[in-house]
Amino acid sequence: ATKEEVHLPTPHDLITQEHVLNVLKADRGTDAQLISWEIKDFTKKGDNMATFVTSVIVSYTEKGKSGKVSYAVKLNPCRNIKELDSSLPKIFTKEISFYYKFAPKLNSVLESVGQPPLRIPKCFHFNKEVGKEAIFLEDLRSRGFRMTEAGLSGVNFSHTMLLLKEVARLHASSWVLQQKRHDRDLGEEFEFLKLGFTKPSDAESHFFSKMTMRGNNVAITMLEHIGGYQKVVDWIKMHKASFMDIMQSMLKSSPPFDVACHGDLHVNNTLFRYDDDGNPVEIMLLDHQVNRIASLATDLNYFLFLNLTGEVRGPNLETFLQTYYDTFKEIVERSGEELTFSLEEFRQEFRNKHCMALVFALFLSPLLVTQTEDFPDASEFFGNTSEDVTEKERENILKAFDTNEALRKKLLSVFDEMEAVGVFD
Template sequence: MCDKQAEKAVNGRQAENTVNGRQAEEAVDVKQVKEVTEAPQKTYRNLITESHVKQALKAQQGSSAQLLSWTVTDFTNKGDNYACVVTSVDVCYHKEGNDRKTSFVVKCNPCRALSIFNEFSTAVFQKEAGYYLELLPLFNAQLSRGGCEPIRAPHCYFAHLTEQEEVIFLGDLRPEGFKMFDRMKGMDKAHAVLVLKELGKLHAASILCQKETSVVLEEKYTYIKKDFQSIIGDVDFKKMLTSEVENSAEIAERIGGYKKVVDWLKDFAPSSSDVFLEQIKKSPPFDVLCHGDCWNNNILFKYDETGVPVDVRLLDFQISRKASPATDLNYFMYTSFNGPERKDNLETFLNVYYESLREVLEAGGTKAEFTSQELREEYHKKNLFGLIMGMMVVPVVVSQAAEVMDLDDITDGDIETLVKEQRER
């Protein structure tokens, strides 16, 4: 009797073990399938690979440099960047018998769920990589032939442009003492002069390069032609600009005392996209390759021991375009200054820019095709462009990190709600 009960118990346990074993196998199978079908969530950090780091290191330090270790180190604040994520990579390497260190600033695709950003991100990375790797070397070679200094911009060591995985490795200027000016303060004359001299050189270099070839630059380097409107489409572009102008009208109305301004902005909003596109059309002889995004956050300065700015670097060529130089000037003036600083020094600023442009052109064996007075007239003709860009950028300039719209976790269905909430802030 006991033997039969024992046998029955053993058989029961075996059956139970068999069932449990099958369940365990099925669980493992499900887990394996899940691991195969569910790829790790893509983030900007895992876009950076060891292969990328090795290629950037080789470009910077030569083929004898052996990578020992690398670490991704974030250093920017929320609100500093929108079209990409800017981080850094700290590198330890061995070369010529010694262990050494270096670092890179790395721009990464932000990996956002918002579909409208996907095509935009791809386009701006193509533009910026092309600018660093093709256009800047072209411009600097031209400047060198005229005995001029190269354009002050970081060196690009590596770019990976697979769609939605884009990364660009740039030289890290922080160890040299370069840093961003506090965007909340508004630039002063000393900072502005350095920027305007560099813009004049940049524009002049593009003119000289265009004169040396019968091929139109934007036809050879087609990424130059990609712009806001061509990337996101006419309808969304119109919605975006209309919303920005309406937002400015609401802010002015809330402050009070600006009824004429409010009425004008509300009237202007529906046609703002048409005005924008008209303002960025080429208008010879005012035809240069512009920086396109020249404002405080895209400029770094170096200071002497007394705090005076002595050197500058231009960054972020993601929305460069062929247009009038007055668009770059208006963009800079309307986004990076307090009103009195801009108004009181406008003549000086335009003279500084023009003299830089003229000197570089003459060093390259040609003359400016417009006078300083004609530049002033062109600047004022493009004031509406500066106003539009100011309405888009200034809310970002004055926002604290906690007030900035968080684009990382939102989807297409959330965007209208978030824009409304952002306005209310």
């Protein structure tokens, strides 16, 4: 075939009639007859970083009545970026295994203590064939769930409280599951929890190091421009070649705090349902693709520092930690197990894992200074593995930093709070 005749697959090509039929039968039962289906994209630029998400609208008949239903679909993004492609089978295995093998076990724990099941979408069908991965999920928009438009203003108090309570249920149910298995490690029974990221391949490690180095240089550019942050700049320069090692040390086993972590607890990986007054009343946790066994404090640091402004996090941090701890403790004690760490020990573990948030704040800083209309797609973002910041990029970074007070305050609050507790000493 000539070069022009070669058809490179797109994510849409991975959705087949057979898949759609299997999804429909799994959802509506064997009596459901497929009439037609169409793909309908709904995500915006910057949403599809690791995978590609779209939806399928299905028309069907069931017992003589016609109906229409929408499914959310997560797909291999077909990007042809070598370092990312090598990790795709891993992240799809993790998410599929979470829904089909692990979540039912966690829900059994929650049911035994009188709690509702985890707030996650139903999974109806999947394809694990390498290069053609697909996961078909309940489209939660049909139940009134939607993303919160947090942006640079950050996640507010009420959204944060809902999220922390749900994450505590996820963490605590896995902690109880581990206790009831005594000496048998959860990662031995559910091997997908140990896949990758704490022991990345050489290619993945090199890729992450390059991306982090770039983030460090963006952060240094900003901090040197604004002044007064020399201690932070010196710390970044001293450690910037070893950020992969820092992250791996944060993810090491930390008993008694080890749980099944979400691993990417960003507000974009959640959906909320609202009452008539616009108050959030229910949350759903999505994107279980980098789940892992690690300290519960890694999830909490990642969420609280990357998603909240200093104005929300600072005065409410004690309330947030107490709420999480109380929810966790209630589930453990109702299960008949004994919680083996105190509130003060939990607070200290949260402080011990601050570098987890710091590494990712630096890693993501090139995105934070990007205006929404200029937001790169994943191919642009991950494809640019240059460590250096060009003069043009430097101008754009400083312009964004000077003109956007919300951005400046959000990013600087992370460094301010970490400096206050001695992270940079």
